[in-house]
Amino acid sequence: MPSLVFSGRELDQYRRRRNAAPSPDSFGIDFQQCPYSCSDASSCKLRCRVAEAPRSVFSMEDSPSAVSSGGALRVRRGVDISELFMPASKVSQSRGQSTLLSISTSAARSFCLICGAKPQHQRALICSMACDEKVRLRGHKIMRIPYDHASHKSIVNQFESSWRHTGKKCPAVKHVYLIVSPKLVVDRYEAYRERVEARGNFAATGRSAGNENRRWHGTRRECDLGEDGQTEPCTLPTCSLCKIVRESFDLRFFKGRTGWGRFGRGIYTSSTSSKSDDYACDATAQSSLKSMILAKVVVGRGCKMRYDDTTLTAPPLGYDSVLGEKGARLNYDEVVVYSNEAIRPAYLILYEV
Structure with missing residues (x-):
């Protein structure tokens, strides 16, 4: 699975934010409104926001000790970790804010908002008629597009x-x-x-x-x-x-x-x-x-x-x-x-x- 790489300093910042609000709901998650029809943190597909961390966010191949010694830890692709740091465009980066978003958007990928499959067209958001029907059956009027899409x-x-x-x-x-x-x-x-x-x-x-x-x-x-x-x-x-x-x-x-x-x-x-x-x-x-x-x-x-x-x-x-x-x-x-x-x-x- 492709991954993002964050420095120890960036992870320290992330952990401080997380420790201040350990509950998934503290990140602003509304599972009733989740475009992936998640019902709780354990079933979240981790494309809307960080719900379970660090267990489901960080790859287990990298040890915490590596981070504490100044190394880097890999974060699973698809996790919209930039939501925690709030810069949302190149403009905000120029204001001296975190560069996490530049990392996530530089490796933008393509996936269906419903099933997660890769669509034929790079920027397509819905991969098939079946997924399109699911969107309408669920009554969605707008669906948030993740930062890494x-x-x-x-x-x-x-x-x-x-x-x-x-x-x-x-x-x-x-x-x-x-x-x-x-x-x-x-x-x-x-x-x-x-x-x-x-x-x-x-x-x-x-x-x-x-x-x-x-x-x-x-x-x-x-x-x-x-x-x-x-x-x-x-x-x-x-x-x-x-x-x-x-x-x-x-x-x-x-x-x-x-x-x-x-x-x-x-x-x-x-x-x-x-x-x-x-x-x-x-x-x-x-x-x-x-x-x-x-x-x-x-x-x-x-x-x-x-x-x-x-x-x-x-x-x-x-x-x-x-x-x-x-x-x-x-x-x-x-x-x-x-x-x-x-x-x-x-x-x-x-x-x-």
């Missing part, structure tokens, strides 16, 4: 590399979740993508089917979804985030916060995370985190536009979307689609305010 690393990298506002410091990502959309939403999205691909034949030119892209969307959160083990969306009518998580995007709520649309009545996203941050609003006074959605968008053939056209209710003839280009009236890019089927929420991230 390749998908987690990919999403954090996209967030940090697309933070382009020079006047805003890139915040640290704390949590990343998979959004489990209703099957009807996924089926309609995939059918739409197939239709766009049939028209544009994007895959033949090396692009993804339907010219699918991941784009950021900032919206309003009025609850603690994603914090403290809370994985059930609220039902507050004004919590736009939870409504999107539960039901996906809906054009009926166009103009909900901004009051207008530069390119008409559409659903707006951006490749620039710092731009979407301008629209991310957290109404929970107690929270120190903000939320943002990373959506899958069928861009298809995009019509590049630099000037406002607030009358649009569909892309120009022969196009599938509108691409608002930087310059003229825009400081950063926008992607606008005019059909609910052209977009679906894929991931939820929580990051520092």
Whole structure:
């Protein structure tokens, strides 16, 4: 089994944390919400948080005496030990915090969130239709993605590399979740993508089917979804985030916060995370985190536009979307689609305010 290697100093820090809170629940484990359906510490699959330590966390091939003498102890891969030290991105490492996360993410791996098997695609989170059905039968709406998963690393990298506002410091990502959309939403999205691909034949030119892209969307959160083990969306009518998580995007709520649309009545996203941050609003006074959605968008053939056209209710003839280009009236890019089927929420991230 692959392993992480920690120095004696790092393990001393870990043990001090553990001694202060020896109970698994002290690490914030909510086994009712565990994406692996764990019922207690003894059955935990050790991918969500450290539940049994050090017996089940540390490999027995390394003796404790080696650590006490300045050596290193191996930690089993799959244990999200970085959760105990809380830095969640390269940004937080630059602030002089622990380097444990850099160790765990540098060896990112791929595994199914349900059964643990290795999926065919490196960043896939669910390996099969059978596991997908299990997710839906269990009623999951969001599932936390462990720090050592390749998908987690990919999403954090996209967030940090697309933070382009020079006047805003890139915040640290704390949590990343998979959004489990209703099957009807996924089926309609995939059918739409197939239709766009049939028209544009994007895959033949090396692009993804339907010219699918991941784009950021900032919206309003009025609850603690994603914090403290809370994985059930609220039902507050004004919590736009939870409504999107539960039901996906809906054009009926166009103009909900901004009051207008530069390119008409559409659903707006951006490749620039710092731009979407301008629209991310957290109404929970107690929270120190903000939320943002990373959506899958069928861009298809995009019509590049630099000037406002607030009358649009569909892309120009022969196009599938509108691409608002930087310059003229825009400081950063926008992607606008005019059909609910052209977009679906894929991931939820929580990051520092």
